[in-house]
Amino acid sequence: MKRKNKKFQKKNSSSLNKLSLFQKNDGRFSKKCPLSVKDAPLLDYKNINLLKKYISDNGKILSSKITSVSFSKQKKLSREIKKAKILGLI
DSSP states (O other): OOOOGGGGGGGOOOGGGGGTTOOOSSSSSSSOOTTSSSOOOOOOOTTTHHHTBBBBBOOOOOOOOOOOOHHHHHHHHHHHHHHHHHHTOO
């Protein structure tokens, strides 16, 4: 006699569940770096509106896995955010 427990049965996973920022995607939705495109804004510590997009509510820098920023741009971005924090702009 097999037990059929409803807790452990897999639900039908839809593609909408995989669009969350904190879940890994299957490679279907590959986003390009938003700071490397043709008309990208300049990374500068004075550009507060841009820097606030990459900071969480607690003031921490969001990871590149969440924001899909390239490695080199993520280093520059974190450097500029730290400059703005030191100067008290953020």
